[in-house]
Each structure stands twice: as C-alpha cells, then as structure tokens.
Amino acid sequence: MTGGGTEGTGFPPDDDALAPPRAILHGDTPPPGEMFEHVYLDVQCYLDEVLGTGEEDGAGAGLEADVRLLGTQRDEARAEVTRLRSALAELEGAINWRTSCLSCSRVLDSCAQETERAGKAEAHLAVVAADLKWVLPGIEHMREMLPPKTRAAYDRLSAAAEAGQ
Numbered sequence: 001m002t003g004g005g006t007e008g009t010g011f012p013p014d015d016d017a018l019a020p021p022r023a024i025l026h027g028d029t030p031p032p033g034e035m036f037e038h039v040y041l042d043v044q045c046y047l048d049e050v051l052g053t054g055e056e057d058g059a060g061a062g063l064e065a066d067v068r069l070l071g072t073q074r075d076e077a078r079a080e081v082t083r084l085r086s087a088l089a090e091l092e093g094a095i096n097w098r099t100s101c102l103s104c105s106r107v108l109d110s111c112a113q114e115t116e117r118a119g120k121a122e123a124h125l126a127v128v129a130a131d132l133k134w135v136l137p138g139i140e141h142m143r144e145m146l147p148p149k150t151r152a153a154y155d156r157l158s159a160a161a162e163a164g165q
Contacts, residue, residue: 047066093108
C-alpha cells in the first residue's frame with residue numbers, strides 16, 4: 001500500500017493500528033508466517049497487558065500458558081458464581097420467611113415443598129376419584145353378569161379387601 005490511506009476511503013493514515021487488517025482487505029497480505037507472527041505477538045501483548053507479567057501465577061510465560069491461566073481463572077470464576085448463587089438462594093429463603101435463622105428457613109422451605117407436593121397429589125386423587133365414579137357402575141354391572149358361584153367368590157374377596165383397609 002502506498003500513499004496516505006485517506007484518499008476517498010475515509011480510513012486514517014496507513015501508519016495506524018488498522019494498517020495490517022486494511023492491507024488484508026485490499027489484497028496486500030503479508031506472507032503467512034509473517035502474518036501469523038504479527039497476530040501471535042498482538043495477542044501475546046494483549047494478554048500480557050490484561051494478565052500482567054507476574055510469574056508467580058504463570059502470566060507472561062507465553063501465549064499457551066496465558067491461555068491456560070485464563071481457562072483456570074474462568075473455571076474458578078464459574079465455581080464462585082455457582083457458590084454465590086446457592087448462598088443467595090439460601091439467603092433469599094431466609095428473607096422470604098422473614099427469619100435470620102438459615103436453619104429455620106430451610107425447614108420452612110422443606111415444609112412449603114411438601115405442602116405443594118401434597119396439594120398436587122390431592123388434585124391427582126380428585127381426578128382419579130372422578131374417573132372411578134364412571135367406572136364403578138360398569139364393574140357392578142359386570143358383577144351382576146357373573147355366574148352365581150363366581151359372584152359369591154368375588155363378593156368374599158371384595159369384603160376381605162374392604163375389611164383390610
């Protein structure tokens with residue numbers, strides 16, 4: 001590329017930081033090895049700037065070590081976020097129950113969950129009972145159709161089942 005770089009393009013002069021990407025856009029690509037080295041050094045400089053060059057944590061020991069350090073820091077940050085979320089949920093329970101005792105709020109949370117579960121079970125039983133209302137007459141009609149000996153055995157079994165409840 002030659003010239004000032006602003007002739008009708010709106011780009012700043014060629015000696016700025018955008019010169020390498022602009023050169024690639026205009027087809028003036030450097031050889032692959034040189035381009036890789038340029039990008040590698042840019043990334044390394046950026047990581048050194050962000051992470052510092054403190055050897056005690058591995059920063060500044062090369063691009064691979066910096067990327068490994070970033071991965072470790074990411075994992076540590078995720079673990080901390082998970083821990084903080086669970087602590088927040090526990091504190092939120094205490095706030096919702098208006099108590100300062102976390103153990104008490106856990107007991108109250110457990111009771112609330114059991115009450116909700118029992119309510120769902122009762123609703124399910126109500127549906128089953130409504131269905132049985134339609135089924136029982138059919139069973140009684142079928143009992144009437146049984147031969148007398150079989151009907152007597154059925155009645156004995158039904159009576160034993162009712163007595164056991």
